[in-house]
Amino acid sequence: MNIMQPFTTQxxxxxxxxxPERQIIRRYLSDMQTTYADESAVQDILKQEGNRxxxxxxxTDLPEEEGQLLxxxxxxxxxxxxxxxxxxxxxxxxxxxxxxxxxxxxxxxxLVMQTETGxxxxxxxxxxxxxxxxPYWAHRTVNTGVVxxxxxxxxxxxxxxxxxxxxxxxxxxxxxxxxxxxxxxDNAKYK
Amino acid sequence: MNIMQPFTTQxxxxxxxxxPERQIIRRYLSDMQTTYADESAVQDILKQEGNRxxxxxxxTDLPEEEGQLLxxxxxxxxxxxxxxxxxxxxxxxxxxxxxxxxxxxxxxxxLVMQTETGxxxxxxxxxxxxxxxxPYWAHRTVNTGVVxxxxxxxxxxxxxxxxxxxxxxxxxxxxxxxxxxxxxxDNAKYK
Numbered sequence: 001m002n003i004m005q006p007f008t009t010q011x012x013x014x015x016x017x018x019x020p021e022r023q024i025i026r027r028y029l030s031d032m033q034t035t036y037a038d039e040s041a042v043q044d045i046l047k048q049e050g051n052r053x054x055x056x057x058x059x060t061d062l063p064e065e066e067g068q069l070l071x072x073x074x075x076x077x078x079x080x081x082x083x084x085x086x087x088x089x090x091x092x093x094x095x096x097x098x099x100x101x102x103x104x105x106x107x108x109x110x111l112v113m114q115t116e117t118g119x120x121x122x123x124x125x126x127x128x129x130x131x132x133x134x135p136y137w138a139h140r141t142v143n144t145g146v147v148x149x150x151x152x153x154x155x156x157x158x159x160x161x162x163x164x165x166x167x168x169x170x171x172x173x174x175x176x177x178x179x180x181x182x183x184x185x186d187n188a189k190y191k
Numbered sequence: 192m193n194i195m196q197p198f199t200t201q202x203x204x205x206x207x208x209x210x211p212e213r214q215i216i217r218r219y220l221s222d223m224q225t226t227y228a229d230e231s232a233v234q235d236i237l238k239q240e241g242n243r244x245x246x247x248x249x250x251t252d253l254p255e256e257e258g259q260l261l262x263x264x265x266x267x268x269x270x271x272x273x274x275x276x277x278x279x280x281x282x283x284x285x286x287x288x289x290x291x292x293x294x295x296x297x298x299x300x301x302l303v304m305q306t307e308t309g310x311x312x313x314x315x316x317x318x319x320x321x322x323x324x325x326p327y328w329a330h331r332t333v334n335t336g337v338v339x340x341x342x343x344x345x346x347x348x349x350x351x352x353x354x355x356x357x358x359x360x361x362x363x364x365x366x367x368x369x370x371x372x373x374x375x376x377d378n379a380k381y382k
Contacts, residue, residue: 001288004325006304006312011294011319013204060323067326069290069345097192099260101345103202103294113197121197128202130343132251134195135258152321154260154292154345 009060013105016073016150018058025057027089029081034167035089037174037189038082045081053077054086055143068157075150076109076143083176087112090140090171094160097135100153104129107149110175110184113137120172122184125151138166142175144182200251204296207264207341209249216248218280220272225358226280228365228380229273236272244268245277246334259348266341267300267334274367278303281331281362285351288326291344295320298340301366301375304328311363313375316342329357333366335373 010019029052033042045052059072079086090112093100102111104125111131113121115138125131125141133139143149172190176183201210220243224233236243250263270277281303284291293302295316302322304312306329316322316332324330334340363381367374 001327003306003308003310003327006302006314006325006328007323008314008316009321009323010317011321013319060321062323067286067288067290067347069292069323069347071292071321071323071345095258097258099258099348101260101262103343111197115194117194119194123197123199125199126201128204130200130202130251130262132198132200132253132260132262134197136192136194137197152294152343154262156258156260156347157290 011073011152014150015148016058016075016105018073023059023061025059026053027055028053032089036081036084037187038084041082052079055088062157064157064160066158069154070157071152071154073105073150073152074141075148076141077148078143078146080177083178085142085144085175085177087142087175088140089163090138090166092138092162092165093155094162095158098156098159099135100133100139100155100159102131102133103152105150105152107143107147108145109149110142110144112140112142112171112173112175114172122173122175138171140171144175202264202343205341206339207249207266207296209264214250214252216250217244218246219244223280227272227275228378229275232273243270246279253348255348255351257349260345261348262343262345264296264341264343265332266339267332268339269334269337271368274369276333276335276366276368278333278366279331280354281329281357283329283353283356284346285353286349289347289350290326291324291330291346291350293322293324294343295322296341296343298334298338299336300340301333301335303331303333303362303364303366305363313364313366329362331362335366
């Protein structure tokens with residue numbers, strides 16, 4: 001029995017920034033070259049405007065062990081790649097039977113989910129929206145607004161992250177801008 | 192493998208109220224007659240002013256099962272019982288090795304914790320404070336302000352609640368008002 005000391009982290013509820021700073025994971029467009037459906041749009045951006053910070057995750061450095069409750073903020077910067085809105089890579093939990101909960105803090109976006117048995121779900125998140133990802137659902141978040149989309153998340157330490165399955169297969173649904181509107185469409189490349 | 196549907200709950204980040212309304216647990220002073228150190232102060236209030244709503248918990252009705260991530264808001268109304276500030280009953284998790292995380296939304300207060308091996312910890316929570324209750328720590332929250340103290344919490348579905356141990360033994364530390372200040376003192380009645 002290893003007894004850890006309790007601690008607090010002060011989160012700026014508007015920007016999502018942690019104080020004191022903990023681990024920060026930054027995802028640039030160059031890290032997501034196969035994530036967006038329009039791969040030529042990715043290459044055009046990288047060539048013409050250079051690299052771009054798409055999102056960052058501020059996360060407490062807790063052990064990824066059973067019984068711990070990991071928590072983070074995610075900050076997705078506004079923008080698009082082709083018609084597709086900025087988003088996270090998305091993942092299943094390595095332990096598929098572990099859920100997750102989000103709480104929207106600033107900006108707005110979508111939570112895109114799917115199961116390995118073919119179900120899909122897309123939910124809107126605003127400030128104050130608690131969104132529940134039940135066990136077995138892969139999850140990705142998308143910034144559909146014009147300011148940073150910021151949310152808090154909590155998940156079990158033993159859940160783990162499986163990014164590989166999504167990198168190989170993609171998500172069944174895409175969130176795109178069409179005629180100035182946010183539209184959820186089928187991903188033609190989904191395997 | 193039982194696949195649940197994802198869902199959202201809209202939380203008023205100032206009041207903590209859920210929309211749509213889920214389960215609401217209301218704790219009145221009459222439910223907490225042995226919780227406060229000054230039991231005669233409890234009886235005086237019940238006799239002179241009648242019953243009093245101390246706190247309420249708005250909680251999603253998820254199954255208390257392994258892999259689920261339960262979440263709630265807690266709203267502790269301001270006030271004192273004798274010198275002791277309004278607080279929750281407090282509990283250990285039935286599975287002692289399960290942690291919990293809080294996020295302060297409105298008002299201010301303290302998170303009072305202790306382990307069965309004699310350690311204690313008291314942390315301040317303001318809006319934006321993410322407070323981590325590691326595995327093995329009993330936890331209670333206290334409103335030390337003059338407006339409702341509201342926070343979001345998430346914990347594993349299998350954690351369970353053990354209120355009985357705290358009802359029998361109490362907490363080692365009390366949060367009281369002394370000369371207009373918030374002070375943490377030893378609980379003389381702690382067994």
